Amino acid sequence: STDMLMSSEKEEDSDVxxxxxxxxxxxxxxxxxxxREEKIIVDRACRQExxxxxxxxxxxxxxxxxxxxxxxxxxxxxxLNIFYPVIFQKHKDHKPYQTVLVLGSQKLTxxxxxxxxxxxxxxxxxxxxxxxxxxxxxxxxxxxxxxFYFEGIFYNDKRYPECRDLSRIIIEWSESHDRGYENLQxxxxxxxxxxxxxxxxxxxxxxxxxxxxxxxIIITDxxxxxxxxxxxxxxxxLLVKKHWLCTRKCxxxxxxxxxxxxxxxxxxxxxxxxxxxxxxxxxxxxxxGNKLGEFLAYPYVDPGIFN
Amino acid sequence: MSGVPGxxxxxxxxxxxxxxxxxxxxERFAELWRERRFHTIFYxxxxxxxxNKLTKKTLDLAQQYFFPPYSFxxxxxxxYLLYGLYNAQLCQPKQKIxxxxxxxxxxxxxxxxxxxxxxYDAAYIxxxxxxxxxxxxxxxxxxxxxxxxxxxxENYFKEEFKDPSNRVNSLITNDVLEELMNIHDHYQxxxxxxxxxxSQPDKALSLIKDDFVxxxxxxxxxxxxxxxxxxxxxxxxxxxxxxEDKKKEEIFLQSEGSERANALARIKYKSYSAVxxxxxxxxxxxxxxESSESGSGCGKSPSRSKKASRRPQPARRxxxxxxxxxxxxxxTVTQHIGMPVIIEEDSDE
Numbered sequence: 001s002t003d004m005l006m007s008s009e010k011e012e013d014s015d016v017x018x019x020x021x022x023x024x025x026x027x028x029x030x031x032x033x034x035x036r037e038e039k040i041i042v043d044r045a046c047r048q049e050x051x052x053x054x055x056x057x058x059x060x061x062x063x064x065x066x067x068x069x070x071x072x073x074x075x076x077x078x079x080l081n082i083f084y085p086v087i088f089q090k091h092k093d094h095k096p097y098q099t100v101l102v103l104g105s106q107k108l109t110x111x112x113x114x115x116x117x118x119x120x121x122x123x124x125x126x127x128x129x130x131x132x133x134x135x136x137x138x139x140x141x142x143x144x145x146x147x148f149y150f151e152g153i154f155y156n157d158k159r160y161p162e163c164r165d166l167s168r169i170i171i172e173w174s175e176s177h178d179r180g181y182e183n184l185q186x187x188x189x190x191x192x193x194x195x196x197x198x199x200x201x202x203x204x205x206x207x208x209x210x211x212x213x214x215x216x217i218i219i220t221d222x223x224x225x226x227x228x229x230x231x232x233x234x235x236x237x238l239l240v241k242k243h244w245l246c247t248r249k250c251x252x253x254x255x256x257x258x259x260x261x262x263x264x265x266x267x268x269x270x271x272x273x274x275x276x277x278x279x280x281x282x283x284x285x286x287x288x289g290n291k292l293g294e295f296l297a298y299p300y301v302d303p304g305i306f307n
Numbered sequence: 308m309s310g311v312p313g314x315x316x317x318x319x320x321x322x323x324x325x326x327x328x329x330x331x332x333x334e335r336f337a338e339l340w341r342e343r344r345f346h347t348i349f350y351x352x353x354x355x356x357x358x359n360k361l362t363k364k365t366l367d368l369a370q371q372y373f374f375p376p377y378s379f380x381x382x383x384x385x386x387y388l389l390y391g392l393y394n395a396q397l398c399q400p401k402q403k404i405x406x407x408x409x410x411x412x413x414x415x416x417x418x419x420x421x422x423x424x425x426x427y428d429a430a431y432i433x434x435x436x437x438x439x440x441x442x443x444x445x446x447x448x449x450x451x452x453x454x455x456x457x458x459x460x461e462n463y464f465k466e467e468f469k470d471p472s473n474r475v476n477s478l479i480t481n482d483v484l485e486e487l488m489n490i491h492d493h494y495q496x497x498x499x500x501x502x503x504x505x506s507q508p509d510k511a512l513s514l515i516k517d518d519f520v521x522x523x524x525x526x527x528x529x530x531x532x533x534x535x536x537x538x539x540x541x542x543x544x545x546x547x548x549x550x551e552d553k554k555k556e557e558i559f560l561q562s563e564g565s566e567r568a569n570a571l572a573r574i575k576y577k578s579y580s581a582v583x584x585x586x587x588x589x590x591x592x593x594x595x596x597e598s599s600e601s602g603s604g605c606g607k608s609p610s611r612s613k614k615a616s617r618r619p620q621p622a623r624r625x626x627x628x629x630x631x632x633x634x635x636x637x638x639t640v641t642q643h644i645g646m647p648v649i650i651e652e653d654s655d656e
Contacts, residue, residue, distance in 0.1 A: 022343050024313035024320075029351045045354055053356040060400055201447055223445035228400045 064232035071231045076104030079221040096243030103236050104195040114237040118303040119213040128297040146209035155189040247304035250276035265295035325384040333428040336387040346395035362402040383429050390432050393441050403443040487520045
């Protein structure tokens, strides 16, 4: 039989819903559109929507320059939702998350490296007396340990000598008394790829780093790779959806993102108070760089830094 | 996932018309499609992000009709529907049809059936979809989403689309009958062997009817015929009902006081009056329907839903409820058709 009997024969504008449609779906949709027209509701894509759409579709159809990077048929594609650790009260009903696409043949360590969490960038220490000497080392470099928990096995990152087995203490705890958990095991993250794991879809798993920063990971979909997907291996793990966090601005100028936070500050109206670098120095230090007033100052990294 | 309002009704209407036409030819389906100008279902000034979501949901709903327990004709109709929707969609690159791993053997069996019964147009359509790479091979049929559902939507199958659940047939299959035949023969032979006269079993040993396997087969065939007649009657009564006055129907329906009808009507009422989640920006628009089980979450949910799904207007609900009750009435009507009486002796009418 013939095909292409479906498409319209004459030129039709796909934005216009035909007047006399017998389809219920269209009648309902038309009512909604008409109501919007009546009430003069402006219907444009806000920048959030543009961002979401871009992220979702920016990598579709991409092919690598180097043919060895081409993904083969039969490769599995997993969709993971990685939730942010709870920071804000307003998120308690719907936890924000980012969605990452991962190949079955990729190692767990590759996923670990791709997760960007603000706690990795924290700089520890109080620097009110020496603001210029805020160290370069961020927490990511100092505390390299991390683990994934999938189906009863802790996969610890052991690539560097500084990495410790964070899961050891949990395993000891569960073995100390009969707490009803079947024996939990420990393994090395860098030895495993996703194809080796047995996973449940929709079941919450854990990613823990920095000792106490925990992210829940849920796998939402597993499917075979498709011709229309991005076939460049180097682009995976691919971020397709990300929650937009508003950055906190400086209290003084309300323009720049906050880089310092002060506590017990006699010069500031609230505790804690956020400042950008320029305003911070102008308020708290005189021309010679002497400290004015009493305060404690810490370098601040805003969670919205990854926007 | 919140559904697309009105989509299910449109699908059921199209598939119903296809079933009425009593054929599996693609030309017939294409005529029905063109009559309704179904390709316009994606029109309406929808932006890219929402269009992707909408198309995904549309294809997901359509593919549900492709699997058992729906009857063969409906499944072929669903295949044509998927083909039409896949080609009519406006998304670029095209959204794909998700098929779970566990469903593939079903589909392959279906394809073999099509080839055996020489429905080459349907097989060709399927092949074209495969060649166009229209399928995503997934582990799970439904893509997971994490919205707090106000109500778990019951997947309400249209009764008429389903194959009559032929429990008798699934028990007494051809294989079973064959095996029974073999065992019966063997049994007869054993009886002959142990009895005095080698060619015939002893009279004392005749404990069962000799030709019971044949009579069993006849009985199951009769049952199947009865069931088909019942389905025909159901369909015919629906056709006659639709031509009558709506008012008369309502009175007729209300006079049926069957308990089952009431229970079914209650379930349908519940499923049509579910609460909708309204996004923050549309908070001033109240929810149209009040539902008894919505509780405190009615109308002002704090979720950041990007798409405000609208439920059908009350007027529409009225008409579809009448339709629903009409179906209920038919169930009660058919209950008056009694089972054919099976006589003791194994002689047929």
